Amino acid sequence: MKALSRATGQQALLILLSLVSLYPLWFIVQTALKTTQSYVTDPTGLPIAPTLANFFDVFRVMPFGRWTLNSLLVAVVSVGAATVISIFAAYAVAFGRFVGQRAFFNVNIALMALPPVALVVPLFTVMVQAGLINTLPSVMLVYTGLLIPFSVFFLVNFFRELPSELIEAATIDGASHTRILLRIVMPLSVATTFTLVIVNTIWVWNELLFALVFLQNNDQRTVMAGLTLFQGRFATNEPLMMAGAFLSILPLLVLYLASQRFFIRGMTAGIGK
Amino acid sequence: MRERRRLWPYGFVLPAIVALAAAFVYPLIEVIRFSFYSGSLGNLIYVGTANYDGLWQDPVFVGSLLNNIKLLATVPIMTILALIIALVLNAQIRGWRQYRAIVFLPYILPATAIGLTFSFLLAENGVLNTQLRDWHLGFLAQDWLGSATHVVPTIGSVIIWQQLGFGVVVFAAALLAVPQELVEAARIDGATGWQIQWSILLPQIRRVIEFFMIVEAITVLSAIFTYVYVLTKGGPADSSSVMEYYIFNNGFDNGAIGLASAAVDVLLLLASVLIVTYLRLRARSADAGR
Structure with missing residues (x-):
């Protein structure tokens, strides 16, 4: 009985921790799917009428495609x-x-x-x-x-x-x-x-x-570097910025889900031996 | 033939040495030299130690240095949190691999995107405060990023949020490597769960804890520019500036290369203490045959 309640407590702690770890990501996604209007009225709620317009706008108002290509080129050459x-x-x-x-x-x-x-x-x-x-x-x-x-x-x-x-x-x-x-x-x-x-x-x-x-x-x-520009120019358009943030994270997420153990091994290599 | 055989390692390391000389050695020499000059590029005037005097008379620099020192408090906090979580994971809890993957995720994300997101979550009428007011806890709502008293702890919290998973993964791996016999022997001797954790497991991973704390101290001292740039730009009224931001601001926005370089040298002096400690730890664990 005692062991059971302890396991429940541990699960509860880890679930809480997972929520804290994931919430900002979820916030990025749900905000990116909102219109500015619906974000202002209800910043925390679910996107009632989800829209993909922000994702298209990111490429329209800023050379986001070009920036992505630049990042890729820089990564390939320098790495x-x-x-x-x-x-x-x-x-x-x-x-x-x-x-x-x-x-x-x-x-x-x-x-x-x-x-x-x-x-x-x-x-x-x-x-x-x-x-x-x-x-x-x-x-x-x-x-x-x-x-x-x-x-x-x-x-x-x-x-x-x-x-x-x-x-x-x-x-x-x-x-x-x-x-x-x-x-x-x-x-x-x-x-x-x-x-x-x-x-x-x-x-x-x-x-x-x-x-x-x-x-x-x-x-x-x-x-x-491009992403920081949104802050100055579209300061009141949170959904647009979150769409940009999501697109900047997306390649990393895909890579992480596909090859998680390589990430963990490589990124913790500075500790220990 | 023999000659060639002995010389090959020099050929192999030469490109790396050239690259390191260009990317590190030359700039380090230049940044020390610049710190004794004033004026702009191509028009440098020797001013002796005036830049260093200027630093100590500049409340923004002193405040930046103090903010870095305050932020060092995040290191013990994230270490203790990460240890608790790693110990829970170590209890072979169901789904621990998934939990580990989730907790590690923030660590790989770009601080730029994370900073943008938290700037909305923590704005005065942002998500956190809205939620607190909805729950009738409005008295807890603060201007997290806009008030000089709250802003540094807020930045520290975002740093902890992102770095925590790194500690959890490092500690969980170290705990997994502790020989199971040690734990079994203690259990037979009648040790309880907490005793085992305090007196068996923690001492076994002490090295790793020391390593983690040094690495994080170096990070907090010298690699948090992005958080400050995206979250506050050093504001309100320079109250959240850190040394890196001061260097960036003076070196580029104000064009005060000499002053920025003098600040770099102060930062390097502080960082070198930590770097030497890091090298010592490394040498010691190499001697221990690990």
Whole structure:
């Protein structure tokens, strides 16, 4: 009896917690389906006459499609570049020997925790001088650099778990290290690389500070930087803003539902080992 | 051939070193240099330590620094909440995988969209206050984001809402790794549920708790710009500004590169204490063979 009531209490706590976790998401969806009028009259109620007009309006009043495409392009280029660069570096750290090996790895760990805002002023001046301000390559370049420390850290930890005999045997057979990396190590690292790509993509998709500062032409914004524009221009149109917010979250939700365990493993990697 | 064999690691790490030098090392050197200059780009004038003096005389900077410190209080709160939830999940409760997935969800969402949403939920005539008035609890309704006394705790609550799931997942995983024999042995010795949790489980995951607290302290000190930008823009009247926002505001909106850089250096000094602690924890857990 006591055990039963305890289990009920635990279930109640978790259900309450789930409601608190999910309510803001539900609020986004239900508000996006309302007209401004019905939101003002009843901000908390269900959408009585749901409308999809807000979703179309988002694309009409702002270049939201273009922003989405920009975010995708930036994510593909910066995550791709950072992943390739980090795979080679992590392979050298895990299986090679070079002067400063330990220091290089520790520097990466320290940089993982460095406040990004510390870099934004000097990098802005570099981008102005290079004529890249208001172009996507400015954020692509910066994101590539910023993603490397975590990527190296994450991959080194995984590579170190691989049996070193595999690499030694292949070296004796005369295979080059590029070949070993591509033919032996990478096929064993598909899930790990996928996890890394997901974590990095989310980071790039969600990043605001650099996107806000570097991209100030309307057509060149990323989704997140664009979303903040709604605040100023459509401050009294909550349903429109929530439609935009929903669209910005949608790709993440789909990805999360499809590959939840990769998310959890990748995003908690900074803790522990 | 031999030569090439020994040199290959340098080739492999070179691109990463170049990228890190460009994205981190060069800007860090520049930001220290800028802090001794005044004026705009291309027209910098050496001013010694005047920017640092200016920071301490600027109530907005001091207030921003204090807000960061106040927000550090979110770290123990979210740690305790996450521990309680993780312990409940650890009791092999029905549906724990689904609960874990739900609780983790806020952590992956963009702070921009979350901030926008909470700005409506917490507005003076927003959802929370409307609901409170409907329930005849109107006396509890506050101007959560518009009053200087409430705004910082409100931002802190949104941060806790988003970061909590991260702690739950990390702690739940650590609890799952505690050897079951330890718990069994204690139970045979007559320990009750709470005793087991306090004296067996928590000490076993102490390392993970320390890690989590350091990581979150670093986050709250140096990665909450988006919340402040979207929720309040530092307002009302700068009362919710944090160091990151101060740096952004002075560096870009006010064009005071030198002052912003001096603020960066103060932030870096504080962050480096936490980063060194983080590295120490990491080295210690590596020594422990984990």
